[in-house]
Amino acid sequence: MNSPPLLSVRNLVVEIPTRHGVVRPVDQVSFEIQAGEILGVVGESGAGKSMTGNAIIGLLDRPARIVSGEIFLNGDRIDHLPLAAMRKRRGKDIGMVFQDPLTSLNPLLPLGHQLTETILAHLPVSVIEAKKRAIAALEEVGIPAAAERIGAYPHEFSGGMRQRVVIALALSAEPSLVIADEPTTALDVSVQAQITSLLKRLCRERGTGVMLVTHDMGVISETADRVAVMYAGRLVELGSVRQVLTSPCHPYTSGLMGSTPLASKGQKRLHQIPGMMPRLGNLPTGCAFSPRCTYAQDKCHQDLELQLDTCDGRAACWFPIGEQEA
């Protein structure tokens, strides 16, 4: 048997009780990430991408909570750990990069301070050693003159530079898994590629697994090894980047690809998926995508459990593309 995967999420369900009943922003989601692998997670806003990431690192905002399912990190179960035990794992075992570098850094504390406090919280090193490591971490993410800028404050840096600092912070205690929640969405297009390639390089060098949440297909195709597509809280397709991007199985994935602009295709109009994603409190029975799906048949509207078992276990769909005739 192989060594256990770095991260294994099994049948994860997150629920939020609301006045209009309980909603499930994450519903029966299962996937694995191997050491050194980059898994892209895509989907529309509200599909449950970020919620899944927050559930893994144990930072769900109440009243959202994990109601069932299991999360294993390096073979240890980490959902429902006591607060103190989970805190020790955050930063040390799981790092997180947030979307907006302008708001992720504390404006009143020097960068060096924020780095050293993270290092000191997790690694048994002296203050002097922590400072050395902080400078090294800044150099590694490409901050010029790191030693002199260790006392600088966040407002003295540009957005792209700040996201580099955020990455340095997330990796400073050398976690084995990084959850990057739309790390490039808030950045200038011109620096997006720099940040993704930086993230990719650092994780490759250290063998860090990455869960890359994004809705940018370009980022996925350049960075990720595998892709998970989410829709209305459920995983609808999971496969290698090449498979999913070039021959999508699930009609939703196909629609998503069709609505991504590509210079090479020379399209006149972009494809649109008709309708919009249903609200979580108001999901249709059966497949959540069925009302918008051009391939939907009667079976899709019935209350049957869908699993990632068609298309060689890639898609959760009764009639995946390419298998309609079968």
Place this chain on the structure above:
Amino acid sequence: MIAYVIRRVFHSMIVLLVVGLVAFAMFRYVGDPIDNMLGQERTQADIERLTEQLGLDQPFVVQYWKFLRNAVDGNFGVSYRQGRPVAEIIAERAPATLELATVSGLFAILVGIGLGVFTAIRRNGVASNLIMTLSLIGVSLPTFLIGILFIYVFSVELDLLPSFGRGDVVQVGNWSTGFLTKSGLLALILPSITLGLYQMTLIMRLVRAEMLEVLRQDYIRFARARGLRERAVNFRHALKNTLVPVITVTGLQLGSIIAFAIITETVFQWPGVGLLFINALQFVDIPVMAAYLMLISVMFVAINLIVDLLYFAIDPRLRIDGRTG
């Protein structure tokens, strides 16, 4: 930064000049100082002699300038009622008020910030809700009523604490302190809580509201995601970001602690400057009132200056703006 400080000091001077003008106008034009000082039995010669002695025959500007010169030297004239220099009387009374204000200010700040952070972190806890409800009482009950209630409960019924005065004081140089004797410390408890209660609840509610706002920020989530201890997240990351508005309000409140001491000092017969002022009011002792006015305004101005400088210490973003602006 230095330019900013100089500008602030300059502003403070202007404020003091204006207050000085008011104090001077009060001294010079509310009633007739000659009348006040000489009383019924007076001759025309007396009036002329005193008018010349006080410089009242000189032009307005010259008189104002003289008043300011004297004020800078700490010379505010002679109390009508006690016949002694006002500066001497105030110097005698000031330690009592300053000690009371210091203790109640510390009480308000420490307890206010502590409870504010606590009620923000345990937002829905039973204890937090209880504290928040009780704090409404602190905000809405007038100071004198709280003082009287405290006297009734702790002095009359329970007989634990003295109901009036400063207790035994020790003279250290020119300063009479109540900090060094047991009765002095006991006597401080009720008045300082009475005086600081309103400020404490105000600071607490403000800190709580600011904390709730800051705790929602991304950098707090990021600090948590990096596995920092809750205490570090709450105090180092969150509390520091609430401080700018808190310091603004706290500064103003400290000023009013000294100003409001009038009421508390009256209720507890605390021999401070506030009680002196109330007595001066009853006897229209204008020099004492003018001096008190100047004293309070100097304190307000000084506190505001300190608050402005504290902004720089806390928020690095201002340091850059200050350099260019």
